Amino acid sequence: MTRKIIPIGPYHPLQEEPEFFKLHVDGETVVDIDMELGYNHRLIEKIAEAKNFDQVTFLVERICGICSTSHPFAYVNAIDDLLGIQVPERALYIRTIIGELERVHSHLLWLGLAGHFLGYNTVWMWAWRYREPVLDIFERIAGNRQNYAMMKPGGVRRDMFEEDFPWIKKTLKDLIPKVDMFKGAVMDDPVIHARTEGIGVLTKEDVHQYSVVGPTARASGVAIDVRKNDPYAAYDKVEWKVIIHEGGDVYSKAVVRILELYESINIILQCLDKMPKGPIDSGIKDMPPGEGIGRHEAPRGEVIHYVMSDGGNSPARHKIRAPSYMNVASNKKAVIGETISDATIILAAVDPCYCCTERMAVVDYKTGKKLMDGQDLVRLSQEKTEKLRNRRVI
Amino acid sequence: MKREAIIENIKVRSGEDLLEVVQKAENRAYFTINKNILPQIARYLFNEEKARFSTASGVDTRKAVEILYHFSIDAIGFIVTLRVILDKSSLEIESLTSLMKCAEWIEREMHEMLGINFKGHPDLSHFLLKDDWPKGNYPLRRD
Numbered sequence: 001m002t003r004k005i006i007p008i009g010p011y012h013p014l015q016e017e018p019e020f021f022k023l024h025v026d027g028e029t030v031v032d033i034d035m036e037l038g039y040n041h042r043l044i045e046k047i048a049e050a051k052n053f054d055q056v057t058f059l060v061e062r063i064c065g066i067c068s069t070s071h072p073f074a075y076v077n078a079i080d081d082l083l084g085i086q087v088p089e090r091a092l093y094i095r096t097i098i099g100e101l102e103r104v105h106s107h108l109l110w111l112g113l114a115g116h117f118l119g120y121n122t123v124w125m126w127a128w129r130y131r132e133p134v135l136d137i138f139e140r141i142a143g144n145r146q147n148y149a150m151m152k153p154g155g156v157r158r159d160m161f162e163e164d165f166p167w168i169k170k171t172l173k174d175l176i177p178k179v180d181m182f183k184g185a186v187m188d189d190p191v192i193h194a195r196t197e198g199i200g201v202l203t204k205e206d207v208h209q210y211s212v213v214g215p216t217a218r219a220s221g222v223a224i225d226v227r228k229n230d231p232y233a234a235y236d237k238v239e240w241k242v243i244i245h246e247g248g249d250v251y252s253k254a255v256v257r258i259l260e261l262y263e264s265i266n267i268i269l270q271c272l273d274k275m276p277k278g279p280i281d282s283g284i285k286d287m288p289p290g291e292g293i294g295r296h297e298a299p300r301g302e303v304i305h306y307v308m309s310d311g312g313n314s315p316a317r318h319k320i321r322a323p324s325y326m327n328v329a330s331n332k333k334a335v336i337g338e339t340i341s342d343a344t345i346i347l348a349a350v351d352p353c354y355c356c357t358e359r360m361a362v363v364d365y366k367t368g369k370k371l372m373d374g375q376d377l378v379r380l381s382q383e384k385t386e387k388l389r390n391r392r393v394i
Numbered sequence: 395m396k397r398e399a400i401i402e403n404i405k406v407r408s409g410e411d412l413l414e415v416v417q418k419a420e421n422r423a424y425f426t427i428n429k430n431i432l433p434q435i436a437r438y439l440f441n442e443e444k445a446r447f448s449t450a451s452g453v454d455t456r457k458a459v460e461i462l463y464h465f466s467i468d469a470i471g472f473i474v475t476l477r478v479i480l481d482k483s484s485l486e487i488e489s490l491t492s493l494m495k496c497a498e499w500i501e502r503e504m505h506e507m508l509g510i511n512f513k514g515h516p517d518l519s520h521f522l523l524k525d526d527w528p529k530g531n532y533p534l535r536r537d
């Protein structure tokens with residue numbers, strides 16, 4: 001049988017991480033995958049060297065459009081580590097709340113997309129519908145639904161108002177029954193089980209070899225979470241647990257994310273109750289020479305920033321590593337041996353923000369003629385679900 | 395206790411090739427080592443301590459090029475950074491890809507950004523930059 005290559009990507013206007021996957025397929029089976037990055041490489045690390053330490057916070061906020069506070073959070077942690085300062089407690093609680101609200105909206109966004117790829121468009125519509133109130137909370141706190149600009153080296157930029165707390169609590173508590181509904185929809189549905197169980201499996205050994213992070217690692221039973229392992233902000237001041245699942249497949253990744261929604265809501269509610277009054281900024285005046293490493297557990301896993309200062313106004317070196325950099329590489333392991341109709345959801349399962357799925361096209365290896373485009377592939381995936389669903393009814 | 399044990403182990407294993415140890419905070423330690431000992435120390439951290447390779451930062455300090463390999467030992471929330479200083483006249487170091495798959499991309503990135511040659515790397519073609527990027531032009535170099 002002729003070996004064909006399916007190119008996926010590289011661009012899509014909805015995603016902030018253009019990636020290019022070339023699936024080598026033999027019939028229905030994926031036998032190899034090539035990945036290319038750098039289609040939208042902005043060399044932010046170099047630009048950071050031309051900005052002052054305060055401006056870099058805004059610069060790195062623009063790295064990711066979905067989890068926009070992840071990079072500023074890791075960056076301010078790096079600066080705090082460089083200076084060895086103690087950030088005011090109220091600021092730590094506010095940072096935690098922003099970080100967790102972001103996890104809630106990001107996981108709901110992923111859940112919606114995963115539903116769409118599997119042909120559950122109702123899940124897609126509903127997940128995004130219930131993501132809206134979370135964005136409303138952001139708007140109330142920061143004035144923005146994205147790019148909140150809350151982080152600042154040594155503190156936070158804006159205070160939160162006590163009179164908003166009852167409304168925020170009510171909005172979040174109203175979300176819990178909706179999460180229950182999604183939990184039921186995913187965990188009790190035999191067709192979703194059939195489509196997601198046992199596919200795209202990453203073993204514990206793969207997790208170590210590829211050093212994957214976040215829900216991708218936790219779904220393989222590896223309990224790593226920066227919030228617990230190396231506590232920062234207010235994560236050691238509230239009660240919560242790390243969610244793990246043993247399967248390593250797409251189903252486990254979905255379960256981990258859904259159960260994490262409860263933990264995040266729980267963390268925010270505790271923070272609102274425990275938040276002390278006081279200053280929100282430690283007022284950094286000078287940046288001495290030195291180096292610092294900051295980490296934050298973003299919705300997709302560990303973000304790590306390394307900042308080197310030579311005593312000047314700008315970082316001498318600023319290294320940034322996003323979680324997808326590690327997670328996407330593991331697709332090499334997860335997708336080989338699976339079928340094309342499952343590739344859509346496997347590549348989406350690491351939550352690479354969007355995964356370029358609508359840009360997929362099946363091209364004949366020899367003639368270069370386009371056989372299928374992204375919509376066809378999503379349809380293929382949805383048809384498989386439909387087939388399974390009908391089989392069960394009969 | 396565990397942290398001290400790891401620091402002690404690295405000291406013993408690197409012997410004379412250890413140039414400097416800085417424990418900047420309780421959970422951050424920086425080791426400056428000679429490049430010939432790097433594969434051995436990386437193997438110890440990755441295989442024996444089951445550390446996770448977070449990333450590597452390549453830095454042009456004008457006088458030399460430094461690579462900082464950041465390993466995270468998650469069970470104790472400890473970041474061990476191995477710093478290797480490369481002379482600009484011989485920017486060459488052993489690749490760690492055969493030891494850990496996760497080093498493949500970051501080594502490719504450092505190769506094209508700083509011009510470091512990783513010996514034994516399976517594929518040092520362009521990664522983030524376009525394929526027809528001018529030869530010998532390294533964006534993060536400062537000379």
